[in-house]
Amino acid sequence: MKENEEKAEGTTRRDFVKTGAVAAAAFSIVPRFVLGKGYRAPSDTLYIASVGVNGKGESDLREFVKSGKAKPQFLCDVDQVKAAGTYKQYPDAKRYVDYREMLDKESKNFDAVHCATPDHMHAVVATAAMSMKKHIYVQKPMAHDVYEARMMSSMADKYKIVSQMGNQGSSSDGVRLMQEWYDAGLIGDIKEVYCWTNRPIWPQGNGMKWPTESREVRDTLNWDLWQGTAKARPYPIGRDQGGIDVLPFSWRGWWDYGTGVLGDMGAHILHAPMKVLGLKYVTSVQSSVGGGGSLDVGPSSNYTVMSFPKSDKTKGPVKVHWMDGGILPPRPEELEPEENWAGIGDGGMLFVGTKGKMTAGCYAEAPRLLGEGLMDKAAKIKPKYDRVKGSTGGHYAQWVEACLAGYGNAKTSSPMSEAGLLTEAMLMCNLAIRGVSVQQGRRYPARFVNLEWDAANLKVTNVDEVNQFVKRTYRDGYSLSGI
Missing domain, CATH: 3.40.50.720 (NAD(P)-binding Rossmann-like Domain)
Structure with a gap:
């Protein structure tokens, strides 16, 4: 070196x-x-x-x-x-x-x-x-x-x-194929993208509450350290006693610890649309939810629409639709009557263009074009973007190799400069989801409202109540470093 x-x-x-x-x-x-x-x-x-x-x-x-x-x-x-x-x-x-x-x-x-x-x-x-x-x-x-x-x-x-x-x-060949197809103009201009997942697969919504009864913490678990930045809660009785399970996976639905379905699957499914279309900060977001979401726990299903401004790779604004809990977009008319188009992995994506459509599963698996003759045209396009050795499975070795090469000497597929944009979009959806949650019998005014986002100042401008979720207050002993 x-x-x-x-x-x-x-x-x-x-x-x-x-x-x-x-x-x-x-x-x-x-x-x-x-x-x-x-x-x-x-x-x-x-x-x-x-x-x-x-x-x-x-x-x-x-x-x-x-x-x-x-x-x-x-x-x-x-x-x-x-x-x-x-x-x-x-x-x-x-x-x-x-x-x-x-x-x-x-x-x-x-x-x-x-x-x-x-x-x-x-x-x-x-x-x-x-x-x-x-x-x-x-x-x-x-x-x-x-x-x-x-x-x-x-x-x-x-x-x-x-x-x-x-x-x-983000390291998959599928992302790079879709970039090449879109860049070649095969599906034309894109104004709408639909993304979906089958999750949650953990308890979430439906009136869940933290149990008033607690149980003794086993000696092998440091519950205080596990709670970390979050407010201190008593260790809850388990589901077998009429309570809840938090560990090892069911914390995802609780807002204090997890980020719900968007946090679990959004990075896997929203990455390709943002990468292919060069999307950056959302301008507005609106959500409708089902299944008993609250200020403590996420809902069992939601449908959220993100609006993005024109990017360097689009001709105008783009709307990205997110659906979970079993919700799916309308079935593309180009498909065979019984074709299982939405069953690839744990979710998928559909780009709707002026000349055709493009779809793929979770992780951008099995990408394909919908429209007469489009796949034949795609076969003639020469690779433009470098592939990651091992595709999706090579994501880990890519980071190891880049670390050994040293800063600036090798690329990774999801560096924080890009991952930050993706994560922020996902978490903006959660602002909207939490903004329509029930609190003491009333609903926040974010219901039926498009949250307008001032990205430069990290603030929702038209519904101030949701700004409390933009930045948490940590428990003593925890803070961000070096910012």
């Missing part, structure tokens, strides 16, 4: 090797010529500190390791039972419960941070890592609130580190 590239990184690899010599008992970092042929030198390995290592965190780590160039060096989780499987896979990794302690004590001993916590902790973990000039991989959505997304969007470039959001479909 060149000297100027090493200086561009926070902790240089030269410094890292020196640190490793001091901490030899923990790391066994030795030059390649000592180890012999076939061994990888430390400078060719990305040492990762991971926050949230069960569930998606475990599968992320497995994919990083598959690259052959990454090593989980530190593992942090608040739930020792759920994390046990990951600990077993990486027995040499040092373990922590509080990410703040890990980052403070071990900052000189790793290159990058991977964050796969619940949504409400993404921003505080990721900004802490970036402000220390550590490369960052943060699961989708990269933030819980619009304010967080905006603050994070420029931080990777500010601190000159490599970033990637965990929406692996």
Whole structure:
């Protein structure tokens, strides 16, 4: 690695090797010529500190390791039972419960941070890592609130580190094919895009409330640290006792911790429309909901429409329709009568153009053009955009390779500069959804209203009540870093 590239990184690899010599008992970092042929030198390995290592965190780590160039060096989780499987896979990794302690004590001993916590902790973990000039991989959505997304969007470039959001479909060949088809003018001008998902698949809506009864927290779970930035609540009785389950997955529907269906699937399905059409900040958003949403929990279904201004790649404004909970757009007339067009993965997308239509499943899988002769024309178009090795599955190795190459020397598919725009659009939908939620028997005035968004000032201009959701107040002990 060149000297100027090493200086561009926070902790240089030269410094890292020196640190490793001091901490030899923990790391066994030795030059390649000592180890012999076939061994990888430390400078060719990305040492990762991971926050949230069960569930998606475990599968992320497995994919990083598959690259052959990454090593989980530190593992942090608040739930020792759920994390046990990951600990077993990486027995040499040092373990922590509080990410703040890990980052403070071990900052000189790793290159990058991977964050796969619940949504409400993404921003505080990721900004802490970036402000220390550590490369960052943060699961989708990269933030819980619009304010967080905006603050994070420029931080990777500010601190000159490599970033990637965990929406692996952004690395798919399907996105690049659709870009090429659209750029070639095969479907003409686009004014409407429809996106949908089959989720939620966790309890959400239908009058759910936090139980008034609590239960004792097991010794292997630090409930206080799990709640993190959110307000403190008693550990609830479980569903088997007439209460609720929050862990390990059902937190998604609770606004304090999750971002609902948009946060779970929006990054996978909305990425392609925003990328293909070059969309940036929404100008307005309107939502209608079903199934008992409230200020505490999301609804069981919703239909939200985002309005985007003309971009460099469109001829005019674009409306993007989001549907979940079983809602689907009208069936395209170009399809065969019984063709299952909406059943690819967990959702899909439909671009409606003046010359034809374009559709794909979740992660932009199986893209195709609807219209006579369009697929024949598409076959003659030469590739224009570079493919990611491994397509969707290569998303993880792409980040590892980019981190090793150093800031500015390689691209990632979902850097924070792009992921921030996508995340903000998703979270703007949540503003509208929460704005039509029931509170003490009345409805917010956002119902039947198009929320007008002043992107420059991070403010809804016509319904002030929803601005309380643009930026949260964290509990003591938590804050954004380096913004």
